[in-house]
Amino acid sequence: MTEFFHMGGYAAFVWPSFGITAAIMIAIVIDSWRGFVRERDTLDKLQSQRTKRKPS
């Protein structure tokens, strides 16, 4: 197992490559989902305001 993590002496290059790529992809997922939820909540609020105002 240590041999696996050692990567034939290239651990300092292999793992950061995988790490940076993974970090970027995870960040994209989080940003996408947060933006989606924020926009959906704003839209819901605005639409409920409209339906409330209409009967009056």
Add this chain to the structure above:
Amino acid sequence: MTRKRRRLYLVLFGMALLGVATALMLNAFSDNLVFFHSPTDVAAKSFEQDRRFRLGGLVEEDSVIKADDGIGTSFRITDNDNAIKVVFNGSLPDLFREGQGVVAEGKLDANGVFQASEVLAKHDENYMPPEVADALKKSGNWKGE
């Protein structure tokens, strides 16, 4: 429909113009876009001394000599037509090997020896496991150097 048509032609025309302009520009700059010169280039263009440039080619087989101090290395860069002797004092990249691509940066001295200040290894497009490489070499199907 006609307005859409017009916009379509406008975009197509713009892209074509841009493509031609880029092609012309790249063609004009093509000498500056060259990352390295081959030994044949150097022989043909007669590079003056003290002009820094990059020399690229293959490390000639059986040409690598380690200096006694353990730091210096000398080898020959060849493109199979011409070869130039290179002297380098520094650590070589992991892919540096005889028969492999290499790019050295430096200048020619009075004796026509290339004094390199940096040596970079160039990788080829082949990827294979060690066993496959051995098998290819044994069967005589080896296409590399």
Add this chain to the structure above:
Amino acid sequence: MVSLHKFANPARFVRMSSALLPWMVGMSAVLITVGLYLGLFVAPPDYQQGESMRIIFVHVPSAWMSMFIYSGMAIASATGLIWKHPVADLLAKASAPVGAGFTFATLASGSLWGQPMWGTWWVWDARLTSYLILFFLYIGYMALWEAFDDPQRAGKAAAILALVGAVNVPIIKFSVDWWNTLHQPASVMKMDGPAIDSSMLVPLLIMALGFTAFYGAVVIVRTQREIMARKVRTLRMAQVQA
């Protein structure tokens, strides 16, 4: 009534893409897991590069994605400019940060491969320089969207930049053939078949498919967000007018 007609098309996009989303999420999770397993545990080390070759399993798929996403953005931008398709601009806008992320991953992982193998983190050869320009194009595209208050004008300006920048895509692809570069020529997408052993090619392709599905999933969520943002904008403007 005019706004209702405008939303008809985006509504269909939302419906169809929502049905597609779980498939994309599932596919990307499965393919990336399998690709990582094959790439890290099963694939052999390279005869020259040793274990450092494994970097290509993230470097090459990221590179393909950043080129693929940019090409898609250029096509979407042309569609938006010519046919005024209401979702095209938003699809391109939603793609840009994802493409920029993959471009950065490509540059970073390539640098981490170059240091031990070439002997340098970075060189200004035609391939690396044109790739850096791709990164700047993504940043410029995103900046243009922010630079205008009117989304219509912002979208138009950004679309033109995306189209102008599209000339860089073939330059990146063929830079290694047209000029002497330090970067190696293409191994997979070349005329006479891949110059890469199948034990390494298979994990590479699986990773690339996984990344594509990942992009698909993320861009669906991001485009739907942009569609909602535009609805919010129209509702707010209606409120102000009322």
